[in-house]
Amino acid sequence: MEQIKNFIGGQLIDSQSDRISSIFNPATGQEIRRVALSTVHETKHAIESAHLAFNEWSKTSPLKRARIMFKFKSLLEENCDRLARLISEEHGKIYSDAVGELTRGLEVVEFVCGMPHLQKGEHSANVGTGVDSHSLMQPLGVCAGITPFNFPAMVPMWMFPIALATGNTFVLKPSEKDPSLSIELAKLLQQAGLPDGVFNVVQGDKEAVDVLLTDPHIHAVSFVGSTPIAEYVYTTASAHGKRCQALGGAKNHSVLMPDADMDMAANAIMGAAFGAAGERCMALSVVLAVGDEIADELVEKLQQQISQISVGPGINDGMGISKGKENDMGPVISEQHKAKICDYIRSGVEQGAKLLVDGRGYQVAGYENGYFVGPTLFDYVTPDMKIYKEEIFGPVLVIVRVPDYDTALKLVNHHEYGNGAAIFTRDGETARQFSEDVQAGMVGVNIPIPVPMAFHSFGGWKRSIFGPLNVHGNDGVRFYTRMKTVTSRWPASVRLEHHDSHFVMPTME
Ligand code: NAD
Numbered sequence: 001m002e003q004i005k006n007f008i009g010g011q012l013i014d015s016q017s018d019r020i021s022s023i024f025n026p027a028t029g030q031e032i033r034r035v036a037l038s039t040v041h042e043t044k045h046a047i048e049s050a051h052l053a054f055n056e057w058s059k060t061s062p063l064k065r066a067r068i069m070f071k072f073k074s075l076l077e078e079n080c081d082r083l084a085r086l087i088s089e090e091h092g093k094i095y096s097d098a099v100g101e102l103t104r105g106l107e108v109v110e111f112v113c114g115m116p117h118l119q120k121g122e123h124s125a126n127v128g129t130g131v132d133s134h135s136l137m138q139p140l141g142v143c144a145g146i147t148p149f150n151f152p153a154m155v156p157m158w159m160f161p162i163a164l165a166t167g168n169t170f171v172l173k174p175s176e177k178d179p180s181l182s183i184e185l186a187k188l189l190q191q192a193g194l195p196d197g198v199f200n201v202v203q204g205d206k207e208a209v210d211v212l213l214t215d216p217h218i219h220a221v222s223f224v225g226s227t228p229i230a231e232y233v234y235t236t237a238s239a240h241g242k243r244c245q246a247l248g249g250a251k252n253h254s255v256l257m258p259d260a261d262m263d264m265a266a267n268a269i270m271g272a273a274f275g276a277a278g279e280r281c282m283a284l285s286v287v288l289a290v291g292d293e294i295a296d297e298l299v300e301k302l303q304q305q306i307s308q309i310s311v312g313p314g315i316n317d318g319m320g321i322s323k324g325k326e327n328d329m330g331p332v333i334s335e336q337h338k339a340k341i342c343d344y345i346r347s348g349v350e351q352g353a354k355l356l357v358d359g360r361g362y363q364v365a366g367y368e369n370g371y372f373v374g375p376t377l378f379d380y381v382t383p384d385m386k387i388y389k390e391e392i393f394g395p396v397l398v399i400v401r402v403p404d405y406d407t408a409l410k411l412v413n414h415h416e417y418g419n420g421a422a423i424f425t426r427d428g429e430t431a432r433q434f435s436e437d438v439q440a441g442m443v444g445v446n447i448p449i450p451v452p453m454a455f456h457s458f459g460g461w462k463r464s465i466f467g468p469l470n471v472h473g474n475d476g477v478r479f480y481t482r483m484k485t486v487t488s489r490w491p492a493s494v495r496l497e498h499h500d501s502h503f504v505m506p507t508m509e
Contacts, residue, residue, distance in 0.1 A: 001031070001034055003020075003034045003035065004033055004034070004035040004036075004180055004183060004203055005203075006038060006046065006200075006201060007187075007200060007201040008042075008046045008049050008200050008202070009053075009200070010190060010196025010197060011196075013042075014036075015037075015038050016039065016042070017036040017037055017039045017042065019036065019037040019207075020034050021034065021035050021176045021205070023035060023177065023179070023180070024334065024335075025090070025092075026090075026091070026092035026333055026334065026370060026371045027312075027313035027314060027331050027367055027371075028369060028370055029335070029369030029371065030369070032089065032090070033180065035176055035179050035203045037176060037205045037207060038202050038203055038204040038207070042202060042204075042208075043202050043207075043211040043215075044215065046171045046201070047144075047200075047211070047217050047218060049200050050142040050169035050170060050197060050217075051141070051142050051169070051217045052197055053169045053195060053196070053197030053198045054141055054142060054168070054169045056195065057164075057167060057198045058138075058139045058167040058168070059167075060167070062167070065115065065165050066114070066115050066116055066165060068164075068194050069109055069113050069161060069192075070113050071191075072188060072189055072192040073109045073110060075192055076105075076106050076188060077106070079188065080099060080102055083098075083102055084098035084102055086184065087101060087102070087152055087178070087181060088315040088330070089314075090177070090179075090180055090181075091149065091150070091152060091178045092330040092331040092332065092333060093330050094327055094328070094330050095315040097275065097314075101151055101153055104157075104451070105156075106157070107453060108157050108158055108162065108476075109157065109161045110454065111455050112162055112165035115165040119481065121134055121483070122134065122135045127487065128489075128508025128509060129508075131487060131508060132487070132488055135483055135486070136483070136486065138167070138481060139167030139480065140168055140219040140482055141168065141169070141218075141220075142168070142170070142171065142218050143163045143168045143169070143170050143219060143221070144170070144172075144173065144213075144218050144220070144221045144222070145160060145163075145170065145171070145172045145173070145222045145223075146173045146222070146224075146225070147159075147173070147175060147223075147225070148224050148226075149175035150276070150281070150333075152178040152179070152180075152181040155224045156185065157185070158458065158471045158472050158476070159172075159222045159471065160199060162472060162476040162477060162479075162480050163220075163480045164189075164198060166477060166480045168219075168480055169197065169198045169200075170199050170200065171200045171201075172200070172201045172202070173202050173204055173208050173209055173212060174203070176204065176205055177333055177334065179203050182201045183201060209233070213236040213237045214236070214240050218242055219242060219243065220243040220479065220480065221233060221243070221244045221245075221246075222244075223246040223247065224471075225247075225248070226249050226391075227248030227249040227391075227417070227464070230246035230247060230248035230465075231246070231248070233246045233466075234246040235466075243467075243479065244467050245465070245466075245467040245468075245469050245471060245479055246465070246467055247459060248460075249391040249419075249464065250282065250283075250417045250419035250420065250460060250464050251286060251388075251389075251390070251391050251415055251417045251419075252272075252282060252284050252285060252286070252422070253286040253287075253411065253412045253415065253422075253440075254284050254286070254287050254288070254421070254422040254423065254444075254448060255288045255409070255421075255422070255423045255434065256269075256287055256288065256290060256295075256298060256424050257424060257427065257430060258290055258293065258294045259426045259427055260294070260424035260425050261424070261426060261446070262294075262297055262301065263301075264424070264446065265298070265424040265446075266298060266305065267305075268422075269397070269448060270305050270306075270309075271448065271449075273285060273395070273397040274309060274328070274329055274375045274395045274397070275328075276329075277329050277331065277332050277373065277394060277395045278392065278393060278394045278397075279332060279393055279394065281464075282419065282420045282442070282449045282450070282451050283393075284397075284422065284448050285392065285396065286381075286397075286398050286399075286400060287397065288402050288408040288411055289399055289400070289402070290408055291403070292401060298399070299377075299379055299399065302377055302397070303356060303357060306377060309329060310327045310328050310329070311327060311329045311330075311362060311364060311372055312329075313330060313364070314327070329395060331372045331373075332371050332372075332394055334371060337393070337394070338373055340394075341393075341395075344387055344390070344394070345359070345360055345376055345396065347385075347386045347387060348381070348396075351385045351386065351387070352382075352385075353380055353382075353385055353387060354379045354380045355376070356377045356378065357374070357375060357377040358374075358376060359373045359375055359376035359395055360374075360376075373395055374395070375395045375397075376394075377397050377399070378397070378398045378399065380401065381399060381400050382400065383400065385398075388400065389415075405430060405434075409434065409438065412439065412440065413437075416462060417460065417464045418439050418441060418460050418461035419440060419441060419442065419461075419464040419465075420440055420441070420444065420449065420450055420451075421434075422445070422446075422447060422449075423444070423445055423446075424446055431445045439461055439462060440461055441459050441460035441464065442458070452473065454472050455472075456473045457469075457470035457473035457474060457475035457476060458470055458471050459471060459475070
């Protein structure tokens with residue numbers, strides 16, 4: 001059986017680890033590949049390779065680095081179909097959603113093609129007589145990325161294109177559940193002309209992660225995954241003197257106001273709750289319906305639309321995008337995750353929520369061993385219930401009925417997570433007030449999944465993020481660079497008296 005390799009110093013290398021993890025096709029439940037969980041020694045080898053490549057790469061002109069990114073962008077486009085099929089095969093999401101993921105990653109690559117402009121420092125002439133001041137935005141060194149299973153291409157591409165284009169070298173530790181994409185991206189970077197050692201991939205789990213968090217050659221760590229691990233990564237990396245951005249879990253709320261355009265809102269909520277089987281950090285998992293009338297109307301529309309959803313494999317010969325209608329929703333990532341989602345559904349019932357649509361026991365003909373959970377809808381959920389408080393990360397939507405806008409806002413703001421939040425309304429004043437007062441990092445007004453574009457920054461609030469800087473956009477450039485400010489005076493422009501020694505704090509005239 002094929003075993004996914006490491007990519008170190010420009011070479012595909014078999015791991016010698018005896019800890020092996022299986023990769024499954026979630027639609028069929030079959031083992032399709034394996035991946036070895038790298039040892040401490042192998043992880044250190046990847047870091048060493050990036051460390052050795054740093055000096056030359058950091059001194060390569062920004063324009064040359066950007067040109068490699070231009071080429072990488074073209075290669076991604078040429079290979080999009082093949083990569084999307086691979087994502088769908090290992091993750092389970094439908095083909096066109098996999099294309100969407102690649103497109104969002106590609107947009108970060110497009111953003112970094114402008115790095116020579118983005119990495120310009122500032123200059124002030126004559127900050128004092130004959131004295132000029134300018135700043136440099138210099139790369140940090142070796143940076144590490146640790147990524148989750150749910151976006152095996154997009155999330156790594158939130159990180160490494162910016163790190164590389166700013167002159168850093170990189171070690172990626174992808175999810176062990178769908179690791180193939182990382183190697184495909186590494187090969188395309190090499191084909192685009194990236195020098196060996198600048199980008200490395202080490203497959204693995206906690207053992208590899210712990211090396212990345214503590215090795216003195218690593219200068220910065222970007223992490224995306226669940227909140228407990230994000231917190232661990234942030235505290236450990238910070239304690240070892242590293243810059244760290246760690247993005248965690250979510251429970252994204254939407255507030256449905258009585259004046260909302262109901263058709264628009266219901267369609268938006270359907271896609272955002274059940275797309276990618278709810279396995280998106282920006283999935284919309286809670287609706288706060290303001291008033292019983294609008295709640296009843298929503299429930300009726302959602303039930304009707306849920307009955308039309310087709311659940312099945314993300315891609316197959318009969319249902320590929322070019323061969324007729326695609327499914328709306330694929331399987332979840334694993335048998336264990338399916339069981340966890342079903343446990344949440346059981347707890348919702350036990351705690352008294354009204355289960356309107358039950359996705360447990362969902363069978364797809366011909367795919368009886370796949371990890372399918374059908375769309376699930378709960379009404380009359382209350383804030384003390386587990387299905388409200390915790391991130392389920394599956395196709396489960398909960399409706400909480402609230403009497404007014406203020407109660408809705410309080411609930412969003414009191415929740416542990418603050419990744420995204422949305423409001424559906426026709427009233428500009430309410431929308432504006434919500435945008436200003438809501439405690440979430442990404443806000444949608446009649447937009448259910450307000451994922452910022454690559455030239456803006458992505459990140460939540462509260463326990464959805466640890467660290468001060470978000471990913472991509474200007475924050476991304478700041479994260480992967482450090483500022484140096486140079487103040488200079490040239491002897492020819494110096495008047496004689498300036499040669500005297502001064503023992504007070506320098507001021508400029
Ligand atoms: P996860 O936290 O289980 O794994 C993420 C990464 O951490 C993987 O590479 C994994 O190998 C590693 N890891 C796992 N356990 C570890 C440990 N004990 N010590 C060190 N490293 C460890 O997350 P997942 O299940 O792969 O992904 C789903 C989660 O990611 C959800 O909570 C989702 O909300 C979150 N997510 C957040 C964002 C965001 O932008 N905030 C984006 C995508 C996913």
